[in-house]
Amino acid sequence: MSTPGNNRRHWELWISVLPFALLLVLFLIGPMVLTPLLTFQETKLYQLRWTWSFDTWSTVLSNPTYSAVLLRTVWTALLSTIVCVVVAYPVAYALNTRLAAWSNQVQILIIFAFLTDAVLKTFGWVLFLDVHGVGNWLLQKLGFGPGATNILFTPKAAMLGIVYNLAPYPIFTIYLSLARIDPDLKHAAYDAGASKLRTFLQITLPLSLPGAIAGALLVFVLSLGTFLESKVLGGGTKPLASELIRQTFETRVNWPLGAALTFSLVLVALAALLGLVMIGSRLRIGAAGRETS
Amino acid sequence: MKNAVLEVDAVSKDYGGFRALSRVSLTIDDGEFIALVGPSGCGKTSLLKILAGFEFPTEGRVRIQDRDMAGISPAERPTRMVFQKLALFPHKTVEENIRFPLRIEGVPEDEQIRRVRTMFEMMHLKPEYRHRYPARLSGGEQQRVALARALVSYPRVLLLDEPMSALDAKLKKSLQAELKRIHREVGTTFVLVTHDLEEAMMLADRICVMVAGKIEQIGLPSEIYRTPATRFVAGFIGETNFLPVSVKAEGDGAVIAPLCGRGDPTKLAAGQIAPTIGGERADLLIRPEDVRIAAEAPTSGGWHVEGELTEKFTKGSSTQYRLRVSGLDRDFIAESTGFDTGHIEIGQKVIACFDRACFYVVEGAS
Amino acid sequence: MLRLQNRIIDWALVGGTLAFILFLYVPILTLVLFSFADSRVLTFPIEGMTLHWYAQLFQNPNFYNALKSSLILALITMILSTILGTGSALAWMRLNFPFKRALQALSFLPILFPQLLLGVMMLLWFSVLRNFIAVPMGMITLVIGHVIYATPFVLVVVSVQVHGFDAAIEDAARDAGASEWQVLTRITLPILRPAIVAGMILAFLLSWGNFYLSYSLNGSSQTLPIFIFSGIAVGSSPIYPAIATLNFLAALVLVVIAEKMRRKATRRLAGTES
Numbered sequence: 001m002s003t004p005g006n007n008r009r010h011w012e013l014w015i016s017v018l019p020f021a022l023l024l025v026l027f028l029i030g031p032m033v034l035t036p037l038l039t040f041q042e043t044k045l046y047q048l049r050w051t052w053s054f055d056t057w058s059t060v061l062s063n064p065t066y067s068a069v070l071l072r073t074v075w076t077a078l079l080s081t082i083v084c085v086v087v088a089y090p091v092a093y094a095l096n097t098r099l100a101a102w103s104n105q106v107q108i109l110i111i112f113a114f115l116t117d118a119v120l121k122t123f124g125w126v127l128f129l130d131v132h133g134v135g136n137w138l139l140q141k142l143g144f145g146p147g148a149t150n151i152l153f154t155p156k157a158a159m160l161g162i163v164y165n166l167a168p169y170p171i172f173t174i175y176l177s178l179a180r181i182d183p184d185l186k187h188a189a190y191d192a193g194a195s196k197l198r199t200f201l202q203i204t205l206p207l208s209l210p211g212a213i214a215g216a217l218l219v220f221v222l223s224l225g226t227f228l229e230s231k232v233l234g235g236g237t238k239p240l241a242s243e244l245i246r247q248t249f250e251t252r253v254n255w256p257l258g259a260a261l262t263f264s265l266v267l268v269a270l271a272a273l274l275g276l277v278m279i280g281s282r283l284r285i286g287a288a289g290r291e292t293s
Numbered sequence: 294m295k296n297a298v299l300e301v302d303a304v305s306k307d308y309g310g311f312r313a314l315s316r317v318s319l320t321i322d323d324g325e326f327i328a329l330v331g332p333s334g335c336g337k338t339s340l341l342k343i344l345a346g347f348e349f350p351t352e353g354r355v356r357i358q359d360r361d362m363a364g365i366s367p368a369e370r371p372t373r374m375v376f377q378k379l380a381l382f383p384h385k386t387v388e389e390n391i392r393f394p395l396r397i398e399g400v401p402e403d404e405q406i407r408r409v410r411t412m413f414e415m416m417h418l419k420p421e422y423r424h425r426y427p428a429r430l431s432g433g434e435q436q437r438v439a440l441a442r443a444l445v446s447y448p449r450v451l452l453l454d455e456p457m458s459a460l461d462a463k464l465k466k467s468l469q470a471e472l473k474r475i476h477r478e479v480g481t482t483f484v485l486v487t488h489d490l491e492e493a494m495m496l497a498d499r500i501c502v503m504v505a506g507k508i509e510q511i512g513l514p515s516e517i518y519r520t521p522a523t524r525f526v527a528g529f530i531g532e533t534n535f536l537p538v539s540v541k542a543e544g545d546g547a548v549i550a551p552l553c554g555r556g557d558p559t560k561l562a563a564g565q566i567a568p569t570i571g572g573e574r575a576d577l578l579i580r581p582e583d584v585r586i587a588a589e590a591p592t593s594g595g596w597h598v599e600g601e602l603t604e605k606f607t608k609g610s611s612t613q614y615r616l617r618v619s620g621l622d623r624d625f626i627a628e629s630t631g632f633d634t635g636h637i638e639i640g641q642k643v644i645a646c647f648d649r650a651c652f653y654v655v656e657g658a659s
Numbered sequence: 660m661l662r663l664q665n666r667i668i669d670w671a672l673v674g675g676t677l678a679f680i681l682f683l684y685v686p687i688l689t690l691v692l693f694s695f696a697d698s699r700v701l702t703f704p705i706e707g708m709t710l711h712w713y714a715q716l717f718q719n720p721n722f723y724n725a726l727k728s729s730l731i732l733a734l735i736t737m738i739l740s741t742i743l744g745t746g747s748a749l750a751w752m753r754l755n756f757p758f759k760r761a762l763q764a765l766s767f768l769p770i771l772f773p774q775l776l777l778g779v780m781m782l783l784w785f786s787v788l789r790n791f792i793a794v795p796m797g798m799i800t801l802v803i804g805h806v807i808y809a810t811p812f813v814l815v816v817v818s819v820q821v822h823g824f825d826a827a828i829e830d831a832a833r834d835a836g837a838s839e840w841q842v843l844t845r846i847t848l849p850i851l852r853p854a855i856v857a858g859m860i861l862a863f864l865l866s867w868g869n870f871y872l873s874y875s876l877n878g879s880s881q882t883l884p885i886f887i888f889s890g891i892a893v894g895s896s897p898i899y900p901a902i903a904t905l906n907f908l909a910a911l912v913l914v915v916i917a918e919k920m921r922r923k924a925t926r927r928l929a930g931t932e933s
Contacts, residue, residue, distance in 0.1 A: 016746025017754070017762075020810055023743070024765050027803050031780035038783055048787070091679050094672035104922075106676065112914045113683040115861075117868035119884045120903040123891050124686025127693055127900070134689050164682070196665055218771065225773020228870060232891065242775045246874075255783065262779050273771060347830055368836035380831035384849045394835035446835070 035266070038259035048255055056256040060264070066244075070264060073241035076155075076230075077223040080162040084219045085170050085212055087163065092174035092211075093204075107175075114168040122161050122232045129157055129233070153235030161229030166222055170215025177211025178204070217276040221269045241265050298323040298482050299344065299450055304353035306339050306506075313339040315506040316353065321450075326476050326483040328493035330529070331503035337486045338454060340503070344484065345374045345452050358449060368397075373448035375456045379439040381427040387438050388423040394446040412441035415478060417471075433464050437471075444479060453485045457492070469495055490530040494518065502526050518580075523569050524655040527578050532626050534584070535576035536598070537657060540566075549577065549654060553620035556596030559649055567655040575654040583651050584627035586614055586637065587644045597646040600625055602639050607632060616645055687907060694900035712897040713905075719898065725886035729867055732798065732882060736805040736866035741859045743806065744813025745851070751814075752821040770811045778804060778875030785876075796878025804872040809865045813858035816921075820854035853920040860917040864910060 040052050060066050095103045128135045129152040151157045189199040227242035241261060248258040299321040306314040314336045321327050329337040342348040343355060346367035355362040357371060382390050391412055395405045413420060416437040427435055443451055457465050473496055476483050487493055493500045494514040502509045510522035521527035537552040547566055550558040590597055600616030603624060612632060615624040627645050637643055697709040716722055781804055785794050832846045870884040877885055887899055
């Protein structure tokens with residue numbers, strides 16, 4: 001009824017959309033344009049100087065430390081992504097099937113933990129994983145040898161923290177795509193004599209793939225920017241890119257280098273996001289084809 | 294004496310490149326119940342929105358009570374609308390919903406209460422529903438609340454946008470009867486948009502059939518049924534038989550002879566011929582209920598077709614017979630009251646006779 | 660045999676989910692436990708229970724300042740994000756305008772983007788901007804960063820409700836004579852209220868717990884997560900578990916309210932469509 005484009009009585013909605021758009025242009029687009037530009041400048045005596053050169057990029061590309069850190073970051077992100085999705089899928093599936101009646105309560109529990117201050121939760125893990133912490137004490141009581149949870153201040157602990165902080169994302173995306181599947185599709189498969197496993201593999205899993213992929217990419221991109229876990233839980237011996245970036249800004253005050261490292265990471269993230277968009281549209285076409293055929 | 298309350302004068306409406314209405318003109322009398330009928334996309338809803346003031350015509354004028362409506366908002370018009378999905382305010386109780394227009398208008402409190410009570414009585418709404426939320430009412434009750442909200446500010450014209458399309462058949466029937474009664478009681482002009490010609494026939498004083506943005510025919514329900522202006526109008530209700538005939542003009546009428554089946558050439562008066570007919574071929578319109586099934590062909594040159602019975606359906610109050618007739622690409626349909634007596638078997642040859650008294654021809658299939 | 664297999668799968672799913680929930684609450688419960696531990700070093704088993712650390716916490720001026728900053732920041736972010744997010748949600752649903760899709764994609768970028776990088780890029784931007792306009796790093800930059808981050812979340816929550824809201828309801832009010840202002844204040848906003856309140860709470864919590872953006876944009880002012888981070892980097896003390904416990908209690912109340920609102924919203928939607 002109020003047809004879009006009928007702007008005569010919608011001018012007030014324009015007022016409502018413009019401020020945020022302006023904010024985004026000024027403080028999101030602006031920084032995103034500025035960052036690559038800064039990589040071609042240099043800092044002397046803690047001051048930025050606008051001299052166009054490729055010096056920073058040749059440093060980044062020639063120094064193996066940087067590429068090693070970047071590679072380690074991408075590798076960590078990939079591993080966390082796989083673990084997150086593997087952990088999240090059964091939970092999302094259970095919330096849609098066996099635990100459907102409790103799904104609301106379980107979701108609140110997840111949301112609550114998820115929204116709690118990440119710094120505090122990470123610190124909580126330190127206390128739990130400590131040699132004198134709760135986890136070790138429990139395991140010793142259960143008959144394991146001393147130091148059974150002795151992973152604190154290792155990359156394993158950092159990974160645990162990343163998975164802990166990011167796993168809720170794929171749970172929600174997978175849950176949503178599972179919930180959208182028409183239950184009659186499953187019933188039709190059972191009706192045709194397919195076993196539960198077969199129905200899952202041939203109907204449910206492929207149809208929930210968009211949610212799984214969206215969740216995976218979300219985890220991947222977000223984990224590129226973590227350093228809390230690697231610093232607090234991982235002990236900081238093998239820094240990730242984000243930590244390096246912070247150091248470059250804080251202790252070395254090298255803006256162009258920091259910007260270049262940031263931009264490299266942003267490129268990886270943008271490539272992943274672009275992949276999401278492309279896979280998403282491909283899957284949608286595939287799903288549409290399945291529906292009509 | 295009848296007064297025109299609403300005049301639509303050569304109204305056109307374009308959406309981008311699509312012409313939804315094309316020079317539509319229509320006059321609606323005060324107190325009349327008129328139905329705008331047509332298939333989806335025919336422009337009937339666009340016309341209703343233009344009357345309500347939610348959209349404005351690309352060309353042409355709308356006058357309500359002799360006042361030009363150009364640039365007048367829905368609120369300022371003496372019209373109220375009942376929406377297709379009812380659009381009840383979900384966060385307001387039934388009473389608050391009905392009172393909303395009065396509150397906006399600033400009607401005094403005691404008058405508001407009086408009018409809401411009148412509406413409750415007229416709509417047969419139970420008083421205990423006053424403080425319920427719409428979501429807790431049944432579909433039929435929600436319908437009545439929507440009607441009450443539209444009528445409470447005493448509009449001159451009530452616009453109804455397919456308000457019964459979402460209801461099940463039985464509820465629909467009872468609400469149709471209610472709507473007729475309410476129209477009689479309030480005496481306001483009702484404009485009903487529907488795609489269901491049967492519903493329109495039941496309710497409306499006059500019917501306006503629209504196709505592809507144009508008015509195909511305006512007339513009494515009996516006129517629409519017995520003397521449709523075009524083949525489309527003829528075929529819009531139920532199932533209908535079209536029998537090809539030859540036409541030869543004679544005086545102000547014409548003589549027709551069957552091109553399929555048998556029958557003596559027959560003279561038709563001008564009123565039995567649709568205005569769209571040109572050329573020498575036309576289709577004779579035969580409603581299924583005008584057809585009689587017989588065992589033998591009538592003597593004395595009476596019109597009939599011969600065919601093989603392919604199917605029979607019992608509809609409760611009547612029985613439908615479907616015949617395959619050579620020369621017709623669709624089954625020929627006959628309907629007689631009462632149950633099938635079982636004397637005709639499927640596959641048997643039967644004769645279908647029809648009386649000259651109800652002959653009417655429309656243009657042939659293009 | 661098949662039946663047994665199905666049951667095993669079912670129980671594995673339920674057990675796995677419960678294990679996951681337990682996993683989520685391990686650090687939270689650990690913190691709550693240690694906040695009452697009567698010992699300066701955070702080791703287990705604990706020797707006794709005490710409320711001493713809570714008392715000490717409230718005597719710490721740095722904690723007070725951080726608490727105040729966080730509270731102001733979260734409140735301002737909540738108000739601005741709610742207004743901007745609700746406005747955008749309405750506009751997206753009801754309006755067509757040039758570059759709409761581009762703007763939508765841009766609006767969601769802050770959710771999909773690593774926050775640290777977002778913060779760093781904004782920091783660079785503000786630093787360069789400082790050559791032209793004086794933007795002191797601190798509350799203003801924090802608010803800008805947090806609003807850009809939290810608004811998309813509000814937008815999503817409100818959009819879901821706007822989506823299920825038949826625009827004809829607004830037309831019905833216009834038809835009944837309501838002005839645009841009356842339609843907005845009496846019909847649209849009241850119907851959307853549950854979603855708006857849920858979005859508000861979400862925005863508050865997102866700002867309250869935000870670390871990565873604040874870490875880049877805070878300048879000299881300390882928010883609570885920054886205070887905790889710099890504290891635990893130096894050495895753990897039982898006051899941090901105490902902060903955590905208080906934090907959980909407050910968040911619990913807000914999450915319960917938000918969930919109640921969300922459910923009320925879905926109930927209403929279900930009602931109108933029946």
